[in-house]
Amino acid sequence: MSESEFGAADSLTMLGILIGFAMTLGQDSALARLYYDCKREDEQRQLVSQSLILVGIATCLLTAITLAASGYLSSMWLNSIGFSSTFRWMVMSLPFAVALQFFRNLLKWTMAKWTFNAVALITVFTTASLTVLLVVGAGMRTEGIFVAQACGSAVGATIACVACRRYLALPTGWTHLRPLCKLGLCYVVLAVGVAALPSIDRYIVGRYISATSLGLYGAGAKFVVVIMIPCQAFQIAWGPYCYSRFARQDASELFNTVLRFATATFALIAVTFLSFREVAITLLLSSRYLAAETVVLPLLLAAIVRSVGWITGVGIDLAKRPMLSAIDIACSIAVTALLAYLLVGRFGISGVAWAVFAGQMVRTVCVSIIGQIVWPQIRFCAGAPGIAIAGTVIAGLLLQVE
Secondary structure, three states: OOHHHHHHHHHHHHHHHHHHHHHHOOHHHHHHHHHHHOOOHHHHHHHHHHHHHHHHHHHHHHHHHHHHOHHHHHHHHHOOOOOHHHHHHHHHHHHHHHHHHHHHHHHHHOOOHHHHHHHHHHHHHHHHHHHHHHHHHOOOOHHHHHHHHHHHHHHHHHHHHHHOHHHOOOOOOOOOHHHHHHHHHHHHHHHHHHHHHHHHHHHHHHHHOOHHHHHHHHHHHHHHHHHOHHHHHHHHHHHHHHHHHOOOOOHHHHHHHHHHHHHHHHHHHHHHHHHOHHHHHHHHOOHHHHHHHHHHHHHHHHHHHHHHHHHHOHHHHHOOOHHHHHHHHHHHHHHHHHHHHHHHHHHHHHHHHHHHHHHHHHHHHHHHHHHHHHOOOOOOOOHHHHHHHHHHHHHHHHHHHO
16 A cells, blocks of 8 residues: 555544544433433433434434535545545445444443453454455455444444443433433534544645655554554543542542653653654554654654643533533644644644644643633642653654754
């Protein structure tokens, strides 16, 4: 697969995430907030089933609309008419991905951790195996990536659905639709805004540089995702952890301990991989993508800073005022888009990556301040995380100079 094809696949994946969040109607988060308010099991089953029906209707409608406009959307997004078939495969994979995400979230919030992990492993193994088979063996190239994703998500969603069958029931009424829609609308706006962040940089690189540069940028971003898998694992565990402990008398001390430990761990992982990034990129990707190392440091820093925001901004969720997150998301999008546009001409993909870091820094600062205002019971100390991030910046720059 060429660099331009890799870039197209990566950019379409980001666009797919954006559309997928719109399909969920924010029901993953709305369900998580309302599930434990229902005390009886039959009421919980009605809540889950009505939420699933909402997601199903939205998914069918958006899939049909997006497929109908696939030619225009693919050429506009990638600045090329050569990937319309790939775009259609991406869209057709989304219903399976949305179903998988719905049931995986249900497993997470009901504390079914072993089933959750089993579904995740089976999905990843199936998707990876089919990707190799279709892309390398059958020569399907970019289309094969999304066919494999559709099949892997379908397998995972089927298993997760069976595991969640006791939480489902035929609707006997629609009493939960209003609170689900009301809360879900808040979350879907936020989710689409969050998903837009990793789409802006891809769009600017593809539009103002080249498809090959888009491939290099996408490769660097994928490398960072692999490195920061512990970040993603932490994000999954953090929600249930903080909701179960925020009412304790020592919650501030406990959460600050988590913040210090998490930031130090992420910084250590980042510096370790930066030390042999060229070898790691060659092993994980190919020597053709070594030029992508220029974006690794800023994107790593962006991931670490965002991880800090997950912790320090928890007050917004605890206060049940999710729409306040629209402020930090809007500020982050504005800063990222403006700086990326200004820097892309002179610094190329490296400038865009640093714009992403700046946007995430602004977002974390905003969400931390807002969280402290609306939930003052928990106070965070910025000293240790600030030192860890500053140390990572200095170490990363020194390693790049070498």
